[in-house]
Amino acid sequence: MSKDVEPIRSVKGMRDLLPPETWLWQRVEEEARQVFHAYNFDEIRTPILEPTALFTRSVGADTDIVTKEMYTFCDRGEESLTLRPEATASVVRAYTEHALYNRGGIHKFYYLGPMFRRDRPQKGRYRQFYQIGAEVLGSDHPSIDAEGIELVALLLDRVGIRQYTLFINSVGCPNCRAEYVRVLRQALRGVAAQMCADCQRRAETNPLRVLDCKVPGDQPLIERLPHIIDYLDAECRHHFDRVTQQLRERGVAYTINPRLVRGLDYYTRTTFEVTSGVLGAQNSLLGGGRYDGLSEMIGGPAAPGFGFAIGQDRLVLAVEAAGQLKVECPLEVYVAWMGDGALAPAGELARQLRRSGQRVEIAYQPLKLKRSLAIANKLGARFVVIIGEGELASGRYQVKDMTTGEQEAVERAEIERYLQAKREEAAPSET
RNA sequence: GUGAGCGUAGCUCAGCUGGUAGAGCGCCAGACUGUGGAUCUGGAUGUCGCGGGUUCGAAUCCCGUCGCUCACCCCA
Numbered sequence: 001m002s003k004d005v006e007p008i009r010s011v012k013g014m015r016d017l018l019p020p021e022t023w024l025w026q027r028v029e030e031e032a033r034q035v036f037h038a039y040n041f042d043e044i045r046t047p048i049l050e051p052t053a054l055f056t057r058s059v060g061a062d063t064d065i066v067t068k069e070m071y072t073f074c075d076r077g078e079e080s081l082t083l084r085p086e087a088t089a090s091v092v093r094a095y096t097e098h099a100l101y102n103r104g105g106i107h108k109f110y111y112l113g114p115m116f117r118r119d120r121p122q123k124g125r126y127r128q129f130y131q132i133g134a135e136v137l138g139s140d141h142p143s144i145d146a147e148g149i150e151l152v153a154l155l156l157d158r159v160g161i162r163q164y165t166l167f168i169n170s171v172g173c174p175n176c177r178a179e180y181v182r183v184l185r186q187a188l189r190g191v192a193a194q195m196c197a198d199c200q201r202r203a204e205t206n207p208l209r210v211l212d213c214k215v216p217g218d219q220p221l222i223e224r225l226p227h228i229i230d231y232l233d234a235e236c237r238h239h240f241d242r243v244t245q246q247l248r249e250r251g252v253a254y255t256i257n258p259r260l261v262r263g264l265d266y267y268t269r270t271t272f273e274v275t276s277g278v279l280g281a282q283n284s285l286l287g288g289g290r291y292d293g294l295s296e297m298i299g300g301p302a303a304p305g306f307g308f309a310i311g312q313d314r315l316v317l318a319v320e321a322a323g324q325l326k327v328e329c330p331l332e333v334y335v336a337w338m339g340d341g342a343l344a345p346a347g348e349l350a351r352q353l354r355r356s357g358q359r360v361e362i363a364y365q366p367l368k369l370k371r372s373l374a375i376a377n378k379l380g381a382r383f384v385v386i387i388g389e390g391e392l393a394s395g396r397y398q399v400k401d402m403t404t405g406e407q408e409a410v411e412r413a414e415i416e417r418y419l420q421a422k423r424e425e426a427a428p429s430e431t
Numbered sequence: 432g433u434g435a436g437c438g439u440a441g442c443u444c445a446g447c448u449g450g451u452a453g454a455g456c457g458c459c460a461g462a463c464u465g466u467g468g469a470u471c472u473g474g475a476u477g478u479c480g481c482g483g484g485u486u487c488g489a490a491u492c493c494c495g496u497c498g499c500u501c502a503c504c505c506c507a
Contacts (some may be wrong), residue, residue, distance in 0.1 A: 310506030373467035
């Protein structure tokens with residue numbers, strides 16, 4: 001490392017994911033894709049950069065995300081662009097832009113990728129973070145909500161997470177929410193003075209957020225505030241009852257949390273969230289809900305939607321804590337060769353095994369056998385094939401099983417089959 | 432944006448009230464010229480985050496600054 005030049009570091013709140021952790025990330029992504037495919041969701045990929053207005057209109061111009069947490073800049077001094085802080089708005093934009101609603105039916109999308117939010121970093125919260133999410137567009141049927149939540153439960157199960165709480169609530173439609181906010185403001189007028197400074201401010205600016213307050217002293221007061229569920233109109237109430245009924249039928253355990261109000265403006269009716277105790281203060285693992293008005297907010301047609309986003313950084317933390325998902329990426333074969341004449345034949349064997357899909361490493365330069373074996377051992381190789389003068393002369397290579405230390409001479413042409421047989425006898429149940 | 436804690440070898444950390452830099456792990460080599468893991472021996476690596484101050488002398492004390500972490504806030 002040079003002492004004269006200031007080393008360049010990664011941007012604050014953005015981190016490198018290194019192996020072996022990337023193996024775990026891949027596993028989580030593979031499980032997610034499988035579950036999405038099983039529920040007939042298709043992948044959608046939208047740009048990371050969007051016009052700023054997409055988010056100011058959808059997420060809510062007064063939310064913290066828009067007012068102070070977005071990476072916004074002017075492109076060549078002209079258009080205001082923003083690194084996406086979430087993906088739902090983009091998916092709905094794409095749905096509208098390509099007039100997918102004209103194709104009829106219900107559209108089910110999933111996506112994986114980085115999002116950007118200029119928060120102060122802490123555990124489970126980064127400025128570049130990753131979400132695994134899904135959106136269902138084109139129907140407001142309660143079955144959509146129930147199926148999405150069922151999907152989430154299956155995915156959590158697949159990655160070995162069993163310790164979590166699923167909260168559900170309904171925030172109603174704009175009509176009943178307006179009524180509730182009025183009642184809530186009324187109720188707050190009486191007690192706000194006894195609450196924390198933040199709540200006193202929220203009582204004026206965004207009374208729903210008072211319900212989220214974590215200050216212990218405020219809790220008894222919040223308990224006595226009216227619940228939005230009691231102010232839902234008949235249709236919203238019916239919708240909520242159908243969703244919860246279906247969750248019971250589907251065997252999905254949930255807890256109704258009347259205080260669960262999502263932070264984004266576009267949510268209607270169903271909201272839900274999964275929290276995990278292993279995540280620290282940022283305990284929300286995923287969240288989502290219905291957003292029947294979002295499409296119109298960004299200039300599209302009326303198009304009901306439902307979706308959720310899983311915080312992948314947090315999901316991986318929870319997967320690691322649960323310790324159920326074992327990820328191994330074993331090196332199958334290390335090819336050790338001695339003498340210049342052995343390089344070509346050794347390379348040929350490595351190429352053959354690699355083409356059949358095995359993970360193979362080969363020494364790049366001449367090494368003593370002792371050194372080769374030490375490297376193979378460090379790399380965790382299951383087998384080492386040893387090729388030197390004697391092996392070349394006989395046409396039989398030494399194959400060493402690193403787990404048992406046993407080795408035997410195998411005909412060159414038989415090596416691939418031999419390794420296959422050894423693997424099967426070691427793990428007969430796996431295929 | 433606010434607050435607290437922490438910055439010493441590649442990693443994890445020790446270094447008491449100031450006296451000139453250490454351990455374990457890892458890495459390299461050898462004991463062992465074609466046999467890894469174990470053991471033993473030896474070796475390399477640090478502007479003690481950075482800048483300033485106090486002092487005969489600072490990793491240690493003081494101030495500032497940067498970075499990381501956690502929490503608040505907000506949220507996945």
